[in-house]
Amino acid sequence: MDRFAWTNGLLEMNETLVIQQRGVKLYDGDDKAKLDVGVVLLTTHRLIWRDHKNHECCIALSLSQIIYFEEQAAGIGKSAKIVIHLYPVTANKEPGPYQQSKFPYIKLSFKEHGQIEFFRRLTEEMTQKRWETTVPQTISTATGSQTGKTRAVGIVGIERKIEQKRKETEQNISEAFEDLSQLMVKAKEMVELSRSIANKIKDKHGDITEDETIRFKSYLLSMGIANPVTRETHGSGTNYHMQLAKQLGDMLLAPLEERGGMMALTEVYCLVNRARGMELLSPEDLVNACKMFESMQLPLRLRVFDSGVMVVQLQSHSEEEMIASALDNVTDKGSLTSEEFAKLLGLSVLLSKERLLLAEKMGHLCRDDSVEGLRFYPNLF
Known part of the structure; x- marks a missing residue:
């Protein structure tokens, strides 16, 4: 415990909070420390403990003082602990709650659990040793002819950290939308490609063999519906729903046969929109198109059970x-x-x-x- 020094509990510049856990009791070796239960904070540079009731009672230990650490399982009436072995106290150490200790190690007793995650994060920090690569920054202040260095703590430090986080968030959002834009461009290119292939198969004109036709059709099936019926291509109203019903009739035959002749309308909706790619279909248009199956004498029909559940089933379904x-x-x-x-x-x-x-x-x-x-x-x- 004599390795701990008093601190105000504020983070320094370039120091980041990793994890914190409530209900932690400190042990000086095998003896309970003369401190109440508090909150332990793990940062990239230090191990900080703060009294749960008296926040002015706050002590810190540099991670560079740790030799190794180990877990101690819970027992009957005993909480799980993390035992931390420390280097000898340095001569220039700042004052702390203990001036001298007979133990070269401390224990963190977790009264409210959380020791597994804390141990994992502590292992990561001790492996990465970020306190060696990120030296706390200082800012210069001029008062008359004297120039000193102070740590960026308090309101100034908090505001700088918030501003830094905000810039990082904006950058991440910007990169995400760039990726999304590129994805939409690629998706449109795929739709255009499927349309051109479909038109070539339709026109044919002797410049494409039967083997190529079969191959192109397999490509179209893997990409989804070629030339999906849309309002832009077939207008609106009854004609649009009739053409949509024809396309649904061709598309749903095989899936319905595989599923025993019946599919819930919600399942049909997901299947159809997955195949249509960028040209998504609204639930209302799907229902209106399915209602035309019988009047158009298609091999499908829309059925509504007494409970209100709507399904699409084969006409031959007995x-x-x-x-x-x-x-x-x-x-x-x-x-x-x-x-x-x-x-x-x-x-x-x-x-x-x-x-x-x-x-x-x-x-x-x-x-x-x-x-x-x-x-x-x-x-x-």
């Missing part, structure tokens, strides 16, 4: 098969929740629940709604 599948699985397992049914079929929990509710509505299943959740059983009544 409701009887869906109910029979739910009944067979519940009968085979004895009972199922919507989560368990979703795992069996590889569907979302939302759609699985709707299938079970539909089977219940048709009288094939019955439910048990308890504190453990909603569970479905075969209807034996």
Whole structure:
């Protein structure tokens, strides 16, 4: 403890706070120090301890005084500790709470936990040794003919640190927006490229072989929808929604077949916009386009369950098969929740629940709604 010196607790220029932890008790070797529980602060240069109640009681230890440190696990009625071994006290050391100590080490006892993260950050600082590369700056002040050096502490030091942080933040934001602008430019180039390839395939005129056609189409599929329907290309109103419905009909066939013939509208929305790239589709336009599936005699249709859940399903999707599948699985397992049914079929929990509710509505299943959740059983009544 005789290595500690009194301090005002303010950071010097080029000194940065790394981490702080409340509820820390100091030990002079194996003996408890004559100090109350306080807050310990780790900076790039020092280890600072401040009394929790009396902030004027503040002491500091230079990190250069540390030889090595180790963890001491908590026990019954004992808090976890960090044991810090120190070099001998220097002759020119500033005054502190202890003039002499018989122990060459101190302990930090963590009453409110936090020792794991503190130990990790202390290890980083002792490895980097930033106190050697960032010497605290001083400023010159002239008073008459005398010139002295003082540390930039107090309001001036705080204001300079705030200004420095503000400039760093502005620079980071500026760089981030530059990267975003470049990304948008690249995305537009990709969309233009897909359109030109699509037009070349459409026109063809004998300057492209069948193998090249297949290859180009595979490129388009990897990039998303080529020539997405937009208001700029197809106007607005009914014509726009009709063309959009046609494009959705072509795009959603394969995903619907892979997912058992039905997809929630929210899932469709994410899938479509991911494929459209920069030309994002609004939820309202998606719903209006899906409503035209039946009138345009497309192989898809929009369905709204009694609960209000909206799905897109294949026209060939059999409701009887869906109910029979739910009944067979519940009968085979004895009972199922919507989560368990979703795992069996590889569907979302939302759609699985709707299938079970539909089977219940048709009288094939019955439910048990308890504190453990909603569970479905075969209807034996």
